[in-house]
Amino acid sequence: MNDELETMIASALAPTDAEWLRGAADELRTGDASRALFAFFAGAGRRARSLAPEAVGKAAAMLESMGGGSAVSWTPADVVRAVLLLAVIPRLAVGTAADLSRELFLRGDNAERCALMRGLGLWDAIAAAQVPVAVEACRTNVKDVFAAIACDNPYPARYFSEAQFNQMVLKALLLGLGLARVEGLGRRRNPELTRMVSAYANERRHAGRALPADIDLAIGPPETS
Amino acid sequence: MKLLDPHIHMSSRTTDDYRNMAEAGVVCVVEPAFWLGQPRTHAGSFEDYFLSLVGWERFRASQFGIRHLCTIGLNPKEANNESLAQDVIDMLPRYLEKEGVVAVGEIGFDDMTPVEERRFGEQIELARRHGLPILVHTPHRDKLRGTERTIALVRECGFTPELTLIDHNTEETLPLTLDAGCWAGHSMYPETKMDETRMVALVKRYGSERILINSAADWGFSDPLKVPKTARAMRDGGIPEADIEAVVWHNPVAFFASSGRIDASEFEEPVRVDQRELWEGNSVLRGQEPAVER
Numbered sequence: 001m002n003d004e005l006e007t008m009i010a011s012a013l014a015p016t017d018a019e020w021l022r023g024a025a026d027e028l029r030t031g032d033a034s035r036a037l038f039a040f041f042a043g044a045g046r047r048a049r050s051l052a053p054e055a056v057g058k059a060a061a062m063l064e065s066m067g068g069g070s071a072v073s074w075t076p077a078d079v080v081r082a083v084l085l086l087a088v089i090p091r092l093a094v095g096t097a098a099d100l101s102r103e104l105f106l107r108g109d110n111a112e113r114c115a116l117m118r119g120l121g122l123w124d125a126i127a128a129a130q131v132p133v134a135v136e137a138c139r140t141n142v143k144d145v146f147a148a149i150a151c152d153n154p155y156p157a158r159y160f161s162e163a164q165f166n167q168m169v170l171k172a173l174l175l176g177l178g179l180a181r182v183e184g185l186g187r188r189r190n191p192e193l194t195r196m197v198s199a200y201a202n203e204r205r206h207a208g209r210a211l212p213a214d215i216d217l218a219i220g221p222p223e224t225s
Numbered sequence: 226m227k228l229l230d231p232h233i234h235m236s237s238r239t240t241d242d243y244r245n246m247a248e249a250g251v252v253c254v255v256e257p258a259f260w261l262g263q264p265r266t267h268a269g270s271f272e273d274y275f276l277s278l279v280g281w282e283r284f285r286a287s288q289f290g291i292r293h294l295c296t297i298g299l300n301p302k303e304a305n306n307e308s309l310a311q312d313v314i315d316m317l318p319r320y321l322e323k324e325g326v327v328a329v330g331e332i333g334f335d336d337m338t339p340v341e342e343r344r345f346g347e348q349i350e351l352a353r354r355h356g357l358p359i360l361v362h363t364p365h366r367d368k369l370r371g372t373e374r375t376i377a378l379v380r381e382c383g384f385t386p387e388l389t390l391i392d393h394n395t396e397e398t399l400p401l402t403l404d405a406g407c408w409a410g411h412s413m414y415p416e417t418k419m420d421e422t423r424m425v426a427l428v429k430r431y432g433s434e435r436i437l438i439n440s441a442a443d444w445g446f447s448d449p450l451k452v453p454k455t456a457r458a459m460r461d462g463g464i465p466e467a468d469i470e471a472v473v474w475h476n477p478v479a480f481f482a483s484s485g486r487i488d489a490s491e492f493e494e495p496v497r498v499d500q501r502e503l504w505e506g507n508s509v510l511r512g513q514e515p516a517v518e519r
Contacts, residue, residue: 046485109325110280
């Protein structure tokens with residue numbers, strides 16, 4: 001599916017951008033991947049401006065089916081960055097891939113960080129090793145970066161420990177992000193989360209503040225499907 | 226009239242400055258990478274600085290409806306520190322590719338040493354490779370000579386003068402800069418460099434073509450409102466509106482648009498202000514009600 005995605009995206013870009021993407025992907029498949037990736041990943045945003053909107057929707061659906069973020073979450077730049085990652089990551093050992101993700105996160109701008117988060121679940125073999133960078137992303141208070149991992153993304157529910165997941169849900173609640181967007185929340189609910197969220201509700205009552213309308217989504221036993 | 230301050234070190238300014246600038250009509254700033262007022266001890270601190278220019282500072286500006294762009298480069302002062310200069314040059318390609326990086330800069334001469342000249346030349350080459358214009362600092366000491374050597378080096382490197390902005394011009398250097406085909410920046414400082422009255426005289430004499438003004442405000446004695454103040458002085462001095470608008474908006478937009486990194490239509494749109502956004506655990510708000518523009 002990687003080749004199919006790359007071909008589809010390249011054909012939906014303006015000629016010079018398409019040439020750039022094909023060249024970049026080829027270099028990433030053959031050369032010293034990680035070093036080349038950093039500059040390509042940084043510059044992908046402006047190459048993606050020419051991407052046809054239909055192609056973004058199509059690519060987003062493919063990426064969702066591959067385990068990435070929900071189709072609604074992908075921007076044109078995210079899609080192009082995912083194509084770059086797909087050219088590199090599958091060739092790498094688990095530890096190397098995790099190091100690469102951490103590097104992309106630490107030295108990325110906001111948009112780069114978001115794209116990385118949406119793609120974390122794309123590679124089953126290494127997905128579990130990406131937990132540290134995903135948890136690091138949860139420490140940000142840049143709403144967009146936090147939302148890229150916490151919302152419309154199946155990754156946390158699949159890979160986070162209970163403590164990691166609970167902290168993320170509570171922060172999503174604090175930031176008013178809408179718990180309906182936290183994928184897998186129902187089946188990951190747990191007694192400790194219920195306690196934490198109830199304590200937060202109490203804190204708000206004492207301060208004379210209204211409770212978020214969606215707070216109940218985080219309270220109660222796990223849903224069974 | 227929309228205003229652009231094409232040279233201001235916002236990292237060293239307060240949120241009050243951002244608020245006052247926004248109120249005075251500044252809708253966009255360009256923050257050139259420079260030194261910190263004292264020498265860095267290792268290359269890594271350049272890297273965190275570059276990241277803050279494309280990250281935290283950009284976000285901080287957006288909270289006040291101000292678009293923040295930056296230039297990335299090894300400044301001439303620290304080009305003299307051989308123990309870190311090469312490491313900084315080596316990290317530049319990655320940062321020159323980042324969104325919102327619209328030139329290589331500030332580069333140029335400070336003490337006019339051979340090492341400065343070498344790093345200046347190397348960064349002109351990087352600008353060519355990344356399709357970026359250059360923002361060139363001119364020295365405080367021996368400025369005329371520094372400007373002459375700058376123009377000579379740009380020429381020697383075969384770099385396009387139209388992609389070159391030579392900054393901190395004075396009455397002596399401006400004719401050289403314009404004759405060379407470069408853009409001419411003027412830093413409006415409270416006491417040194419250039420002031421409003423002299424600037425009005427320069428625009429009357431040379432017109433508005435390829436002329437820019439900036440506050441160059443930083444952690445020193447400087448004024449982030451110098452662009453709006455100078456625009457007012459030009460108006461009071463009888464300079465036509467079209468010329469004022471060229472100097473404070475169209476010229477800087479045209480120069481930085483030569484990077485190909487500015488989406489012209491998007492650029493004319495105001496930045497949406499939403500102070501509810503947070504950054505790295507810090508909000509710029511400390512308890513006050515966030516302003517939200519709808």
